[in-house]
Amino acid sequence: MKLELNNVHSYYGKSHVLEGLSLEVGSGELVTLLGRNGAGKTTTLRSIMGIVKPKQGSIRFNDVELVGKETFEIARYGIALVPEHRGIFSLLSVEENLAIAVRTGSRWDIGDVYEMFPRLYERRKNGGNELSGGEQQMLAMARALVNKPELLLLDEPTEGLAPVIVDEIVRILERIREAGVSVLLVEQNLAVCERLADRHYVLEQGNIVYSGTGEDFRQQESIKDRYLAV
């Protein structure tokens, strides 16, 4: 598994959001993408999935060019995005939300994700609109797992969640990494990032301004102050 973004330029209308971004995620790696509000993190994930179409540059996944492909094709190559807004279908039950995502041959089936998230099993008959924020996040992650991912893109999975739930999500991320699935994680919670990640990228105004290993990043107080302090 390898994801490579090379000199990617993405726009919303005329506004130039990604200005030649390059990054890589290798096999089994958990890599974070950090940066201030509006830096372009979500846009990066949306560009990978083909929701935003880059005007220039290349995005290769296992040596297949993704730029120009449709979102559903990119998903079928084995990239699953858990979006910032979670995208739970409110008119579908928890079980139906999972069922429409199941792809054969995934490491995890519905039973496995119920075992990982017992709360979802209890709520399986409930409508998506009846879930708490934490339950929605769990369902969004579970749905990505049954979708046969080789690479998981997570957009701020712990945002707005209570500390106990954050802990639970961190435990799940550890299990996902142990299973060998690669992860590109966008996250504001630095403690979570430092605990989990092999490598970090820092994004500022559509460009990577820092990249380094977990070990190196821990000592980069000035980078954290400059680009990540609120």
Next chain:
Amino acid sequence: MSLYLFQILNGVGLGMIYFLISVGLTIIFGLLNFVNFAHGAFYLIGSYLCFTIVSLTGNFWLALAIAPLIVAALAFLTERTLIKRAYHLPHTYHILITLGIALIIQELTISIWGPIGKSVSVPDALQGVFQMGHFYYPKYRLFVIIFAAVIAFALWLLLERTRFGALVRAGSEDTETVSLLGTHIHKLFSITFALGVGLAGLAGVLAAPIRGVHPFVGVEVLGIAFVVVVIGGMGSFTGALVGGLIVGLVQSLMTTIWPQGSSLMIYGAMAFVILLRPYGLFGRG
């Protein structure tokens, strides 16, 4: 008393036909966010295919089985070649394009079958009346009610109990997330469009022996379908069923009470619902 029962049954039969027309319109709008003004024209094709198949073979059942499939296939082709190019455009373009399609279909119908209406005879097995005590009711009309109810139930199962149905419901909330899960969204759109339009074709077949076939009926059917959808709520299966029955019953009961006002009362019912519930009885705001 039995006159009212007769009209109520007529209203239910009419309502079920209106349901079949409107449910397609509403599902298509819900999933594709697409306004199909050609919906009545496809009903028209269904009814004329019924006429032709019955004229050629004398077999209504063959028409009932084949005509809706042909209509669905035509809808599929129209979607693949033309309509899919318009999804990203504002609704006004949807209206222009599908109104154009509707006119083409209507004029083709006239050039093939002529401008004058035709009648389709009721199948032999359903000739005559069904009798219960002192009450008589045409067998064919009873058949329409039962058959449409079976179709409605099958459609409900399809939408509520299958993966395809879950995808249609999910897509009517958020197509982007459905694509993110690896669903071939264009295929889902085409199939749903063909299904919805095929149901209008089916309604055209069922109505043909009762109302005959006429090249200008498409516009009237479209108008009624919109009234039903506005009453029931855009995108709602239950809304199409309840709305269809309300319109059918109002129309049928009015023909005994105040015939001239029957169309007026339908729009009155619609205005009344809009005032109380702007999104329709079962619509989500």
